[in-house]
Amino acid sequence: xxxRVRFAPSPTGYLHIGGARTALFNWLFARHHGGTFVLRIxxxxxxxxxxxxxxxxxxxxxxxxxxxxEGPGTPDPDGPSVGDRGPYFQSRRGxxxxxxxxxxxxxxxAYDRDGAVYFRMTHEAVTIxxxxxxxxxxxxxxxxxxxPDWVLVRSDGQPVFHLxxxxxxxxxxxxxxxxxxxxxxxxxxHIALFRAFGVEPPRYAHxxxxxxxxxxxxxxxxxxxxxxxxxxxxxxxxxxxxxxxxLGWSPADGKELLGVSELVSRFDLDRVNxxxxxxxxxxxxxxxxxxxxxxxxxRFVGMGREYLGRAGLDVSGHDEGYxxxxxxxxxEKGLLFKDLAGFAGFYxxxxxxxxxxxxxEAKALGExxxxxxxxxxxxxxxxxxxxxxxxxxxxxxxxGELGVKSGALTQPARAACTGSLVGPSLYHLMExxxxxxxLGRLSRWVAQGQGGEx
RNA sequence: GGCGCGUUCGUCUAUCGGCUAGGACACGGCCCUCUCAAGGCUGAAAGACGGGUUCGAUUCCCGUACGCGCUACCA
Numbered sequence: 001x002x003x004r005v006r007f008a009p010s011p012t013g014y015l016h017i018g019g020a021r022t023a024l025f026n027w028l029f030a031r032h033h034g035g036t037f038v039l040r041i042x043x044x045x046x047x048x049x050x051x052x053x054x055x056x057x058x059x060x061x062x063x064x065x066x067x068x069x070e071g072p073g074t075p076d077p078d079g080p081s082v083g084d085r086g087p088y089f090q091s092r093r094g095x096x097x098x099x100x101x102x103x104x105x106x107x108x109x110a111y112d113r114d115g116a117v118y119f120r121m122t123h124e125a126v127t128i129x130x131x132x133x134x135x136x137x138x139x140x141x142x143x144x145x146x147x148p149d150w151v152l153v154r155s156d157g158q159p160v161f162h163l164x165x166x167x168x169x170x171x172x173x174x175x176x177x178x179x180x181x182x183x184x185x186x187x188x189x190h191i192a193l194f195r196a197f198g199v200e201p202p203r204y205a206h207x208x209x210x211x212x213x214x215x216x217x218x219x220x221x222x223x224x225x226x227x228x229x230x231x232x233x234x235x236x237x238x239x240x241x242x243x244x245x246x247l248g249w250s251p252a253d254g255k256e257l258l259g260v261s262e263l264v265s266r267f268d269l270d271r272v273n274x275x276x277x278x279x280x281x282x283x284x285x286x287x288x289x290x291x292x293x294x295x296x297x298x299r300f301v302g303m304g305r306e307y308l309g310r311a312g313l314d315v316s317g318h319d320e321g322y323x324x325x326x327x328x329x330x331x332e333k334g335l336l337f338k339d340l341a342g343f344a345g346f347y348x349x350x351x352x353x354x355x356x357x358x359x360x361e362a363k364a365l366g367e368x369x370x371x372x373x374x375x376x377x378x379x380x381x382x383x384x385x386x387x388x389x390x391x392x393x394x395x396x397x398x399x400g401e402l403g404v405k406s407g408a409l410t411q412p413a414r415a416a417c418t419g420s421l422v423g424p425s426l427y428h429l430m431e432x433x434x435x436x437x438x439l440g441r442l443s444r445w446v447a448q449g450q451g452g453e454x
Numbered sequence: 455g456g457c458g459c460g461u462u463c464g465u466c467u468a469u470c471g472g473c474u475a476g477g478a479c480a481c482g483g484c485c486c487u488c489u490c491a492a493g494g495c496u497g498a499a500a501g502a503c504g505g506g507u508u509c510g511a512u513u514c515c516c517g518u519a520c521g522c523g524c525u526a527c528c529a
Contacts, residue, residue, distance in 0.1 A: 008529095009529095010528095010529050012529090042529065044529080045528075045529070114527085115527085116527050117527095118527095128458095133458095133459070133460095136458070136459080137458090138457070138458065139456090139457060139458085140456090140457075141455095141456045141457045141458095141524085141525055142455070142456040142457080142525090143456075143457095143525065144456085144457085144525080145456085150526090150527095151526080151527045152527095153527085154527040155527060156527075158527085160526090160527070160528080160529085161528070161529045162529095164529095165529085180523090181458095181459065181460090181522085181523065182522090182523050182524070183523090183524085183529095184458065184459065184523075184524075185457070185458055185459085185523070185524035185525075186524070186525095188457095188458095206459085208459090208460080208522095209522070209523075211521090211522075213464095213465075215521060215522080216521095216522090217522075217523085243466095246466060246467080246478090247466070248466095249467095250466085250467055250468070252468095254467085254468065254476080254477055254478080255477095255478095256466090256467090256477080256478055256479090257478090273467080274459075274460065275459090275460050275461065276459090276460070276461095276521085276522065276523095277465090277466065277467090278465060278466080279465090279466095280464095280465050280466065280479070280480085282465080282479060282480055283465070283466065283478080283479045283480080284479095285479090286478085286479055286480085287479090289491095289492090293492090332491075332492065333490075333491055333492085334491070334492080335491095343490095392488080395488085396488095406488060407488065407489085409488085410488035410489075411488075411489065413488085414488075414489065420489085420490095421489055421490085422489055422490045422491090423489070423490075424489095424490090425488070425489090426488050426489075427488075
């Protein structure tokens with residue numbers, strides 16, 4: 001039998017990191033086993049659902065690279081979808097729920113009370129076989145001892161989560177339910193419902209929760225909890241995927257830096273552990289660095305351009321090769337893409353628009369520094385090849401002549417060229433900038449206060 | 455309160471009864487160095503607690519503590 005799994009988020013206006021991890025585990029499981037990954041939108045709570053909220057989820061999943069084999073094509077519940085088990089929006093599945101409810105009534109498993117429909121729940125403990133947690137024997141709680149029945153349909157006619165979730169999993173032929181551990185206790189209800197329909201429940205796999213660094217439950221407001229923020233900050237999506245994969249799962253060989261295809265081939269449920277994991281943005285950042293430095297150059301440049309644009313930096317006036325070369329000098333820095341504009345923005349500004357903060361000027365562009373820059377400028381104005389190696393050799397030669405350490409030239413030059421004391425390798429950055437821009441930027445500082453020298 | 459799940463370095467984890475408890479991130483030191491990084495070398499750092507079972511428990515069982523989840527006409 002072919003594996004069918006699903007991710008069934010409810011559109012709350014954001015995609016929670018825990019939800020993303022649940023989606024990822026489902027997706028990895030499906031891809032590893034050649035199964036089918038279904039996306040179903042649980043938009044039964046019409047009060048807080050909107051296409052915008054659904055769109056956030058679809059975008060988040062697409063950004064992570066979690067493509068679905070069946071599910072919505074657009075955020076519109078009445079729009080196109082892929083797959084023959086739809087609709088994939090619960091708000092459009094009313095007739096399926098009504099039909100299944102009638103079936104329950106016919107079997108004497110459902111009845112009305114106070115305008116709502118109740119399920120006739122077993123009075124016995126329910127054993128939940130779980131692929132990750134093991135066999136869980138769920139005894140009745142004190143309230144359930146008194147009355148184990150629960151609501152299937154509210155008095156306003158809305159079916160509750162337990163009903164729609166089970167009916168959809170049943171109708172959609174879901175074979176494995178991989179979801180957060182917060183659903184473990186509820187699974188007793190789900191199993192009882194499947195049995196009431198006369199079918200065996202799917203296999204269950206409850207994965208441990210993701211907690212805040214302090215061990216508390218992660219909510220929307222917590223740092224790192226919302227996928228949209230990763231997109232805005234400019235993390236490499238494969239780094240986020242890699243990081244999430246390591247929360248609750250680990251590969252047999254201990255290798256942690258894994259690309260998506262490696263994850264697909266290694267992932268399976270038998271190595272998912274049972275204890276909750278705390279979110280650690282430092283480790284995510286480290287993985288982001290490792291993935292970006294290994295990223296295909298073209299893709300790095302493409303992403304870089306996009307985030308420069310997001311930051312309002314227009315690079316359209318520069319040719320492709322220049323933009324690519326410029327961005328690539330920042331690749332080894334492990335920056336978030338959103339920080340690229342601040343780090344490498346100087347490449348794309350006119351010479352006279354390079355801003356030098358007063359602290360930077362005070363620190364690196366004093367009188368002596370400007371004198372030194374004059375010497376460097378004369379050297380660079382000569383026949384030197386404008387490539388990093390030659391620029392370095394020439395700078396060191398000048399430093400030797402002046403009897404100063406190379407740092408007495410590099411930092412002033414860096415400040416003049418970039419406006420900052422932090423940046424890419426000076427020699428490489430000057431190579432990219434080219435002779436004209438470098439001389440132009442140096443001259444601004446040499447000229448000031450020593451106009452007569454030239 | 456009831457029911458359930460969990461508990462190895464600060465964090466993520468490995469270990470499926472033999473452990474001098476391994477790796478990664480973070481942290482400290484040294485080296486390298488044009489800034490910031492990176493890199494190299496190196497260091498410190500863990501089995502919640504108490505009982506069992508066993509020749510031997512981190513590993514199995516029980517209890518306690520702590521954490522988390524569920525306990526809705528929320529999903």
